[in-house]
Amino acid sequence: MAADGHDLAVVDEDPEALQRLPEAWPGRFIHGHGLDTSVLVEAGIATADATVVCTDGDNTNIVIAQIARKRFDCPCVVTRVLDPARAAFYDRMEGVQTVCPTTAAIDVMTDAICATPGRSSTAA
Amino acid sequence: MYIIIVGGGKVGSNLTSTLIKMGHEVTLIEGDRDRYALLEETFEHVVRPGDATELFVLERAGVERADLVVAVTGDDEDNIIVCQVAKEKYGVPKVIARVNDPRNQQHFDMVGITLTVSATATILALIEHELPQHELVTLIDLKRENLEIVEFAIGDGSPAAGKFVRELNLPSRSRLISVTRDGRAEIAIGDTQLAPGDLVMAILEPGVEDDLKHQLMPA
Numbered sequence: 001m002a003a004d005g006h007d008l009a010v011v012d013e014d015p016e017a018l019q020r021l022p023e024a025w026p027g028r029f030i031h032g033h034g035l036d037t038s039v040l041v042e043a044g045i046a047t048a049d050a051t052v053v054c055t056d057g058d059n060t061n062i063v064i065a066q067i068a069r070k071r072f073d074c075p076c077v078v079t080r081v082l083d084p085a086r087a088a089f090y091d092r093m094e095g096v097q098t099v100c101p102t103t104a105a106i107d108v109m110t111d112a113i114c115a116t117p118g119r120s121s122t123a124a
Numbered sequence: 125m126y127i128i129i130v131g132g133g134k135v136g137s138n139l140t141s142t143l144i145k146m147g148h149e150v151t152l153i154e155g156d157r158d159r160y161a162l163l164e165e166t167f168e169h170v171v172r173p174g175d176a177t178e179l180f181v182l183e184r185a186g187v188e189r190a191d192l193v194v195a196v197t198g199d200d201e202d203n204i205i206v207c208q209v210a211k212e213k214y215g216v217p218k219v220i221a222r223v224n225d226p227r228n229q230q231h232f233d234m235v236g237i238t239l240t241v242s243a244t245a246t247i248l249a250l251i252e253h254e255l256p257q258h259e260l261v262t263l264i265d266l267k268r269e270n271l272e273i274v275e276f277a278i279g280d281g282s283p284a285a286g287k288f289v290r291e292l293n294l295p296s297r298s299r300l301i302s303v304t305r306d307g308r309a310e311i312a313i314g315d316t317q318l319a320p321g322d323l324v325m326a327i328l329e330p331g332v333e334d335d336l337k338h339q340l341m342p343a
Contacts, residue, residue: 059201
């Protein structure tokens, strides 16, 4: 996103997370928890065009996504939900898009399997 | 009633025993294996293992026929998700959630979980209640009715001291309920005269607190 010239702010409760970003990374880094609305405000959520929620906790993500959508009226909210069932349920919620890496991985793997001829066809 | 309790800590397990004694049908869901093993010794088939934020766990516990779901885990996000899913996906008529961090109360309100219990907030209110010269203290928050019952002390410098209730220019969306003096409470009527040291209870709609304070407390 930064390479495409977007204005970015990253929120993480681990200050070390900043180390993973390249030194020349142009965005802002805010140390804090995404459930803390003052941290979100500091990150500029009130004027953000899009919010991406991808912590390692499904439930945390779903709650933060709803805060971005319902409290701050963010026009585009995308969130990571590993559990396919919860991802499907919350994807129906207006204004919140869920991305399920589990389903995506299953799809890619299924495609890879189906694209490979099985033993019987090579033997034939 | 059929009640599902999520979270088998001290709150969840004691709640389960009490509700069973009251004759309700209860299922307790506990996510931690070791804790589950311990609970199973006491509760046997009543307790089930699993993460209740996974939909199939709730489904196997019979969420679709539950009259009430109570989420009392130590994790606010989990409590929010359990209650929201129970209500919106499975149509459970009533949900109650425990709020661990009072700062998260707003998130419960946001998703429409109106019945919440917060030990920290309750204890804070009790402490405020016991302190002299306290400000407006919310005693009961009736979210569904959009009303609050508050209490406050009439201080020496209060503009209401010495006045009759009927003389007060109270906000229209508020009423005084009672006046407690020397440990004795009376219903507040027009002829009740307020004096410094009185504890007054009032019912009001959220939003008129400041108007009420202005009328009754020293500036």
